Amino acid sequence: MRYSQVFPKTKKTAPKDAESINHQLLVRAGFIDQLMSGSWTFLPLGLRVLQKVVQIIREEMNATGAQELAMPLLHPKEIWNETGRWDTAKEVMYQFKDTRDKEYALSFTHEEIVIDLARKHIQSYKDLPLKIYQFSTKFRNEARARSGILRGREFLMKDLYSIHISEVDMYEYYWQVKEAYLRAFKRMGFESIKVAEASGGVFTDKHTHEFQVLADSGEDTIYYCDCGECEWVQNKEVFEGKVGEKCPECGKCEILESKSIEVGNIFPLDTRYSEKMNFFVTDENGNKINPWFASYGIGPSRVVGTLVETNHDNKGIIWPESVAPFLAHLVNIGVDASNIYTKLQDAGVDVLYDDRDLSAGEKFADADLIGIPVRLVVSKKTNGKIEWKMRNSKTEEVLDLEEVTNRLAPR
């Protein structure tokens, strides 16, 4: 794509109210735009990153045998009343009446909707386990939505739900999803994810698990052992000890504290939802039982913000290759590089071409701000060749087009 055509261009300064790094850099780089507090447009460059994050998650969910579907966002009060969450989760739910006095909630999660769907279609253990997921908009009535796209009134969520004939079967899949999540986060470029034991909030009385990225800018606090052998991590709602005490699991290292960002969570919900919603299936012995239930979330839009929080320098964003809006950022200085752009495109290279008539300094600053992994410069100085520089390195190389294409073209 030619950068001259991209909407919108970079900005020299961040909005005055932008407190967080992801807010500042994503707005300046032209990835997101704020409609109102907690409500964001994903602009063309931002949507490309979001779609790559979504595709990684989709592949890992499919690999667990889950099937993608799409459920409605507007929910009838009656279904939320069956579990009592119309009242208990009132604080986070947008609820309203239409002009005919029918009451609705906007989706803040989909457990009740999934159980309603399952009880209409599933009668027997032979139809279980059921593993279904979607990517869809969630709405949460946030009093103060700050932190850029880390916390919104409206955001994208991947939500997976599984239904099982037994607790054993449920936990087997639960731990399988945990591993799928770790693979997905690794593919997105997160180097270290802590899986913290946590409380279940409005979802369950059981302990749940959060996927936490260590970051100074996080809203969460977790306690963890950094011995490299045990995996003891708890969030502040369940942690009962003190920082500096010995780890209760390995007994070796002292417990550390960190502010962190939650990018995913998994909830073992037992039979509470199927009991309250009168969802029964026939088991192998012909008995009617309430099936076991679990739900699993990842916020792809929050992931994009978190990646910026953990991958940037004072010049701009540094995208991991797997989720970068483009793989290469071609810059021409004083000479035309259209020919090279066309050849890279023909070779299948995912390339952004900054074809604007601006100074080298302005174009380089924009390339650093936008944060595409490889910068390619064509100028009089490169003499028909191409200068290659990685965003996260200071070293430059001068290569011919063939070598550049070899390195960048998809295999």
Next chain:
Amino acid sequence: MRYSQVFPKTKKTAPKDAESINHQLLVRAGFIDQLMSGSWTFLPLGLRVLQKVVQIIREEMNATGAQELAMPLLHPKEIWNETGRWDTAKEVMYQFKDTRDKEYALSFTHEEIVIDLARKHIQSYKDLPLKIYQFSTKFRNEARARSGILRGREFLMKDLYSIHISEVDMYEYYWQVKEAYLRAFKRMGFESIKVAEASGGVFTDKHTHEFQVLADSGEDTIYYCDCGECEWVQNKEVFEGKVGEKCPECGKCEILESKSIEVGNIFPLDTRYSEKMNFFVTDENGNKINPWFASYGIGPSRVVGTLVETNHDNKGIIWPESVAPFLAHLVNIGVDASNIYTKLQDAGVDVLYDDRDLSAGEKFADADLIGIPVRLVVSKKTNGKIEWKMRNSKTEEVLDLEEVTNRLAPR
């Protein structure tokens, strides 16, 4: 995918309240599920069709130079007040207050949001034309949402918006999008689309254009000339003549009437929105002017329903190849076909394998209901070979695996 794993299975009967063909067949075949009136889940098979429709539209929109983004669904009252549509479109908009008395609308369209976005980022004619689109959920307060997924309180919409420095530039792109729409609908398998002159409703005073599919089950009425030479079509809101009169364009044939289904529309909105929202850009002469605006919609979920209305027989759906959930439906009768299934998958064939232990009659009935283009049967009778039958044909052929793979594998 193995059909034994697909959620949910087919149903023998349609819901009692299902009046329309798309409602009956899509529910029976396991493509959609109704949460409440006008509110649908796209189940795994249905979502596959929807995603293929979306991808065709995406490719055609990108080919016009448009850029994809994603805008919020929850809109502040203030922006809708700027054009007066908070009041004038009140009837179709869901409007509500949150717990802090802030007023919102749920997106029923995005013109105001696009102008707000554009005025923040665009100051000069050099940044125009702007062509942006999204796939997103739209909400409409429908008194009676019937007709299956043809009319919902909540549905998927592709909405494209373009902003231009002049009326000439706007209309040039407007007619380009008309052609892109016709290409997209043709690729989806619609054989005849009528482009009808229509009124602009709550969008504009100008004449707009609707893309109408002739179908007995449609909610719309259009008048058209079927001479094969002229393209005269008007909807009932603008038509001022009588059926049987001579066509006002070619004067040859008599005007015909049809109930039809609207699958897309395009609106030339002139400068009304940019005037009301104080959106100015500097033109080539340094003057501040209000830019020209147009918007363009296609309802991918409605397209799926329309395809069923126009492509079915008394046994079930007949999907066009380009949007079918799978290309081939492999059925084993009394013998195992796992080996053939694996080989087809390895060759890249998009295949659904009905591996259930059921009678030939039951499996064939399900294959006809689901409507995948090619049925492949493996039984003792086929003797190591494969019986090939197209869904829209009665002829069967017996082929070896190599020939089947040759016909089905992607080039």
